[in-house]
Amino acid sequence: xxxxxxxxxxxxxxxVLNVMLIGMAYMTWFERRMLAQMQDRVGPNRTxxxxxxxxxADGVKLLGKEDIIPEHADKRIFLIAxxxxxxxxxxxxxxxxxxxxxxxxxxxxxxxxxxxxxAALFVIGISSVGTYGIILGGYASxxxxxxxxxxxxxxxxxxxxxxxxLSLVGVFILSGSLSLVTIVNEQRQALDFFGxxxxxxxxxxxxxxxxxxxxxxxxxxNRPPFDLPEAETExxxxxxxxxxxxxxxxxxxxxxxxxxxxxxxAATLFLGGIDGPIKDGVWWLLLKTFIFLFFFVWLRxxxxxxxxxxxxxxxxxVLLPLTLFNLLLTGFIVLxxxxxxxxxxxxxxxxxxxx
Amino acid sequence: xxxxxxxxFLLLSAALFIIGMMGVLTRRNVIVIFMSVELMxxxxxxxxxxxxxxxxxxxGQSFALFVIAVAAAESIxxxxxxxxxQRRIDTIDVADxxxxxx
Amino acid sequence: MSTExxxxxxxxxxxxxxxxxxxxxxxxxxxxVALIVTFINLAAIFVMLHAEFLAAVQLLVYTGAVTxxxxxxxxxxxxxxxxxxxxxxxxxxxxxxxxxxxLLGEVxxxxxxxxxxxxxxxxxxxxxxxxxxxxxxxGQVLYSEYVLAIQITAVLLLVGTxxxxxLARPASATLPDRVKRTGLxxxxxxxGADREVAAALPAGLExxxxxxxxxVRFDDRGVILxxxxxxxxxxxxxGGDRLEGDD
Numbered sequence: 157x158x159x160x161x162x163x164x165x166x167x168x169x170x171x172v173l174n175v176m177l178i179g180m181a182y183m184t185w186f187e188r189r190m191l192a193q194m195q196d197r198v199g200p201n202r203t204x205x206x207x208x209x210x211x212x213a214d215g216v217k218l219l220g221k222e223d224i225i226p227e228h229a230d231k232r233i234f235l236i237a238x239x240x241x242x243x244x245x246x247x248x249x250x251x252x253x254x255x256x257x258x259x260x261x262x263x264x265x266x267x268x269x270x271x272x273x274x275a276a277l278f279v280i281g282i283s284s285v286g287t288y289g290i291i292l293g294g295y296a297s298x299x300x301x302x303x304x305x306x307x308x309x310x311x312x313x314x315x316x317x318x319x320x321x322l323s324l325v326g327v328f329i330l331s332g333s334l335s336l337v338t339i340v341n342e343q344r345q346a347l348d349f350f351g352x353x354x355x356x357x358x359x360x361x362x363x364x365x366x367x368x369x370x371x372x373x374x375x376x377x378n379r380p381p382f383d384l385p386e387a388e389t390e391x392x393x394x395x396x397x398x399x400x401x402x403x404x405x406x407x408x409x410x411x412x413x414x415x416x417x418x419x420x421x422a423a424t425l426f427l428g429g430i431d432g433p434i435k436d437g438v439w440w441l442l443l444k445t446f447i448f449l450f451f452f453v454w455l456r457x458x459x460x461x462x463x464x465x466x467x468x469x470x471x472x473x474v475l476l477p478l479t480l481f482n483l484l485l486t487g488f489i490v491l492x493x494x495x496x497x498x499x500x501x502x503x504x505x506x507x508x509x510x511x
Numbered sequence: 512x513x514x515x516x517x518x519x520f521l522l523l524s525a526a527l528f529i530i531g532m533m534g535v536l537t538r539r540n541v542i543v544i545f546m547s548v549e550l551m552x553x554x555x556x557x558x559x560x561x562x563x564x565x566x567x568x569x570x571g572q573s574f575a576l577f578v579i580a581v582a583a584a585e586s587i588x589x590x591x592x593x594x595x596x597q598r599r600i601d602t603i604d605v606a607d608x609x610x611x612x613x
Numbered sequence: 614m615s616t617e618x619x620x621x622x623x624x625x626x627x628x629x630x631x632x633x634x635x636x637x638x639x640x641x642x643x644x645x646v647a648l649i650v651t652f653i654n655l656a657a658i659f660v661m662l663h664a665e666f667l668a669a670v671q672l673l674v675y676t677g678a679v680t681x682x683x684x685x686x687x688x689x690x691x692x693x694x695x696x697x698x699x700x701x702x703x704x705x706x707x708x709x710x711x712x713x714x715x716l717l718g719e720v721x722x723x724x725x726x727x728x729x730x731x732x733x734x735x736x737x738x739x740x741x742x743x744x745x746x747x748x749x750x751x752g753q754v755l756y757s758e759y760v761l762a763i764q765i766t767a768v769l770l771l772v773g774t775x776x777x778x779x780l781a782r783p784a785s786a787t788l789p790d791r792v793k794r795t796g797l798x799x800x801x802x803x804x805g806a807d808r809e810v811a812a813a814l815p816a817g818l819e820x821x822x823x824x825x826x827x828x829v830r831f832d833d834r835g836v837i838l839x840x841x842x843x844x845x846x847x848x849x850x851x852g853g854d855r856l857e858g859d860d
Binding site: 277285288333 | 676
């Protein structure tokens with residue numbers, strides 16, 4: 157862990173949060189352009205070259221809109237709920253290591269804003285706090301559709317959070333740590349795969365966990381095909397039906413930040429983060445994150461929305477058993493590799509010992 | 512009180528526990544009673560972890576972890592009971608739950 | 614006053630105020646929000662006490678799971694404005710306040726005059742850092758000294774899950790299969806359903822059945838108990854006449 161004064165941490169946190177905000181603004185542009193390409197449309201192209209100024213125009217427009225509060229709404233909760241979603245989402249980026257520590261003017265500076273020993277657990281915890289924005293916003297709107305959206309969101313989040321957390325346990329077992337910095341450093345070693353040297357990225361040793369993490373990540377961020385809480389065609393917007401102006405944009409932007417954060421996390425936890433074939437650095441992390449962002453947009457353009465019972469059934473009947481199976485398998489393999497116990501022999505005795 | 516001592520944590524713990532206790536004693540909405548119980552459990556956890564910190568021990572933290580696990584089990588059963596209550600006798604007012612008394 | 618004490622005081626005061634909010638709020642959802650605030654502040658206090666792992670667990674289990682469940686249940690049950698703090702039994706309230714204050718005074722006296730401090734264990738901040746961090750040390754302690762307790766806790770959680778499933782199971786789950794399939798829900802129900810099925814409903818659901826005089830009844834669980842599709846709506850089914858003898 158790098159020893160640095162408190163004010164440097166504050167500055168780096170400030171920089172990371174602002175980069176997240178800009179990234180989020182251009183994520184909206186990227187999604188609209190990409191979606192348009194996939195659907196054989198043009199997309200926003202009037203403001204600036206390739207419509208690059210569109211996010212700014214949108215922001216100004218949303219700020220200028222009326223902030224409507226429904227008459228029967230639970231006012232205090234109605235006002236703070238969007239902020240919960242908006243504030244918690246970018247906090248997760250503070251745990252991501254953006255590079256090796258650098259030395260500037262004799263002062264060593266960590267490029268991960270914080271490196272605490274249980275960072276991965278905090279990440280999951282913070283993302284679960286973020287969903288209160290949706291749940292409380294849906295409740296406070298005093299609208300049936302919104303409440304339904306909130307209920308769906310509550311159920312969906314509880315179910316998929318379990319999958320999200322448990323799918324990471326395999327990674328924790330292999331890296332022996334909950335700190336994201338240690339997890340990345342672990343992945344930067346080379347792995348000998350039947351004579352071929354490949355990077356020790358956890359996507360190779362934990363492919364099942366990676367798939368499960370991505371599915372649960374899409375569900376956690378309420379993106380299609382898991383956007384049940386805000387399904388336009390059934391719930392007319394779900395939890396944000398009654399929101400307008402910049403409060404609505406807080407939800408909208410919070411969702412985009414969550415998408416970026418999940419992409420960053422997936423790149424960090426499974427694709428080695430800053431590790432790359434030539435010259436490790438933040439550019440590799442950005443490239444991997446971009447691939448995941450494209451994947452999110454691609455999903456939205458490709459897959460229809462799940463039905464609600466399918467969604468819950470998928471989480472509890474398919475994904476959860478698979479995560480537990482993955483956990484069991486990883487545990488066995490690690491024990492066997494360490495030579496602590498003769499696990500395979502034990503299983504063989506258990507199954508065939510009576511013969 | 513210049514330094515941070517266990518006294519701080521114990522006072523906080525006592526305050527949380529007693530607030531929770533008063534909630535259990537006075538409220539009639541079973542969900543709020545349930546939340547008050549969670550407050551009491553958290554008060555106990557603060558005390559456990561405070562003592563562990565004071566004595567450089569891990570026993571308190573391990574106990575707090577067990578307390579959290581048991582509280583999670585308690586909460587699913589408790590909320591299940593609340594749902595069953597609503598379903599059977601159509602109320603969540605504890606003063607109305609008196610089938611066994613009558 | 615050191616910075617540490619100042620930070621602790623802020624966190625503790627917010628936690629206590631939010632805790633008071635839990636028991637004083639009229640609306641259970643406001644109570645739940647106050648509860649979340651308390652939990653998050655306590656998680657921060659746990660970090661101050663070098664219990665990072667427990668802080669994360671607090672955030673995950675309490676704010677992430679337990680309170681979401683509580684809010685979920687608040688949405689599902691009928692939340693009446695119960696007569697409690699406002700117009701409830703004043704004697705109960707005053708007694709609770711007196712007992713609470715007395716207990717607080719007693720405990721505070723005990724805490725402030727506390728003299729016996731147990732012997733220090735080996736896990737100083739340096740020892741924990743050497744062992745690899747808070748989570749590692751907790752893991753070591755849990756899986757060496759408390760293995761049996763861990764196993765029992767796991768069984769307890771399993772039993773709790775099963776118990777919750779049994780408790781929350783809708784009453785219709787206990788009905789015979791045939792009744793469940795044809796007699797209970799349904800808009801998509803085939804026309805001309807046999808009334809014997811509806812008659813086979815147990816006594817508890819009697820009131821929910823479509824009677825001779827009452828109209829369609831929505832059960833509290835949102836299960837629509839009708840004998841046939843026509844009973845659900847006044848409109849005729851697509852392209853069909855009304856059933857003979859209905860209405």
